[in-house]
Amino acid sequence: MSQKRQQEDGKAPSETNSPEDKRRRVPALRNVVQEVMKMQSVQHLLEPVLEPLIRRVVKEEIDLALRKHLNNMKRASGKEVNSPESRSLQLQFENNLSLPVFTGARIEGDESSPLKIALFDAHSGQIVNSGRISSAKVEVVVLEGDFETEENDTWALEEFKNNIVKEREGKKSLLMGDAFLTLKEGIGLVGEISFTDNSSWTRSRKFRLGARVVDNFDGIRVREAKTESFIVRDHRGELYKKHHPPDLFDEVWRLEKIGKDGAFHKRLSRENIHTVKDFLTLLSVDPPRLRHILGTGMSPKMWEVTLEHARTCNIDKRMYLYSPSGCQRKSGVVFNVVGQVMGLLSECQYVPIDKLSESEKADSQNLVIYAFEHWEEVVSFDDEASLMGSSSVFTNVLHSSSSPKMENASGSNMNGLDDYALHGIENMALTYDQPGFPAHVTNSLMGDMESMTQAFCDEDHLRFFNSDLHSQNMNLDSPADLQSAVDDFLLARSTEKAQRRWT
Incomplete structure (x- = not known):
């Protein structure tokens, strides 16, 4: 057995060290040189481009991680956030922003109402409507869109300040207008403010609005307010924005997935579908035709999105x-x-x-x-x-x-x-x-002159005619007076007959 094992062991080196295996393992010098040259050329081309980008991304992520770590340490040590004073009062935005938001356009709340900010007692949940602090001065600022907290939606004062966004170099102040307001009985309305720049250049591509108390009230911390994140677009896009909800007489390209002067818009226009009302009418009377007009370029998912948006239109009650x-x-x-x-x-x-x-x-x-x-x-x-x-x-x-x-x-x-x-x-x-x-009913009753003459000759009918004449003291000398009396008679008579038919 030992001899056999030795023989097998003896065969292994000869097999593994065969010339074919060596040729297979060792690449040709030419290939090695080519690979090295390729790597050097790629590195030479990409290094000037990638290095600044990687440095910036790494720096931002490290800064963000450090800030979160420091704030967590502050929370753990009980500084600021866990003190009774810091948790007792807080600002809140009472309504949501009206979206989308464009540069140069006034920042408003739902249904074009002003943004409302209120001062709350965190323990009772009631608005603080008395005391000196209920008349505090408040500043509206712009925050990073990714400013979020993981623990009970609380943050340190320093963390809030670090997330305030300043304007880009060479640009105007990011918020234009009156960014300050004074509370009245704990409630304040934001004045006319607007963005001067879009949000595409920030790390999250979004903004938030924040509100903080400017005055100092004996060291009492009032927790700041912040909105949900949102995108700010250049005002050029406002000309093409969709309406939510759309109006019946909006142009049809105001609907989702139908772009102005795009393929779907042109197809609908060729079929005289110019407004949302036209779109909904055809959807009601002939849905397959409407689907055929838009064609296969509109996917089933896009079709559903467009219909869902169109159906939110406020329909006339008529x-x-x-x-x-x-x-x-x-x-x-x-x-x-x-x-x-x-x-x-x-x-x-x-x-x-x-x-x-x-x-x-x-x-x-x-x-x-x-x-x-x-x-x-x-x-x-x-x-x-x-x-x-x-x-x-x-x-x-x-x-x-x-x-x-x-x-x-x-x-x-x-x-x-x-x-x-x-x-x-x-x-x-x-x-x-x-x-x-209405008087239109009498038109349909004047087609048969013979029946009308018989109606006049009927005593039962004439009592309506005579009573009406006496009540109005009319003079029938002129043809116009006579025609007016005839119209009144026919209207009264048709009313009595209609009521009898119904009962």
Whole structure:
């Protein structure tokens, strides 16, 4: 066994030290020289570029780590932060910033309101509205976007100061305007301030706003306030910013994922989709067509983002009723200004959309499409309350829709579904805003002169006519007076008949 093992051991050196293995292991001198030259040339090219960048990044990270370490040591030793005075009072921003923020534009809160700063008692959670400190002077400053704390959102005074951002060399002060305010009963409003520079040059590419008390109150520490981080863009981008929420008459490129003069904007413009209202109308009456117009360049995710943004639009409360002539004056569809079905009129009863079956919803949508093609037969209401306010309105609306067609106040007609903009829809003459009956109803009752003559000859009818004349002391000598009396008679008579039909 030992001889065999010796033989195997004896073979190993000869096998491992074969000439082929040596040639395989040792690279050629030429290759070695080439590799060395390549490495030297790459190092020579990259060193001037990478070295300053690496030095700056390392310096920033080391400074940040050192500051955090020192602040943690201060917290552990109980200095400043853990004292009762430092934890008792704190400033807070009461509302969020209105985003996006642009250079040169006023910094505002939600819904274009001024930013509000309040002084709170940290223990009670109440605003400090009395005492000398409730009238403290406060300064608004700019902070680094990555100024964050890990422990109960507290920080040392020195840490806050180290995160204040100063303007770039050769630039104006970073905040323009009145950065100081005085609290009144613990509350103050930030005046007109704006940024003079964007935030792209900072290490986090973002800013925060901070607020600190300037006055000294016997060494009492008032903890500073800070907002969430945000990006500040150059004012040039404000011309192209999106609106949140969008308005019905905003241009369609104000919607997310549709850039001004971009491919999607041009495709929509070619199909007469110019406003958010046009976009929503086509989305209501023919979603596949709208998707086809935007094409495959708009991914499903982009499509959902655009729809979600468009649906946040504030829709006009005005409602529209359409009843086709073949529905025996008892049925119709109710929809809003962008063609969304709101409900059905069934047997003179209004049924909201949430009470409709799927088949009824589909039929209602088809009626809306037909309504756009026959817009002269559509009647408008101020809102749902006016639509449901008087049951007699339904009878007369349906009656007028089955009589000879009426034109818009502007004299324009809808040309089918090719015009999704619905220009002039608010100028419709057929508005039934009051519980009573408008003068338009009388037009449909004057078509049959023979029946009107018989109505005058009927004693039962003449009592309305005579009583109305006596009440107004009218003189029927002129044709105009006679026409006015006829109009009043027809209106009173049609009202009585409509009420009888309903009851």
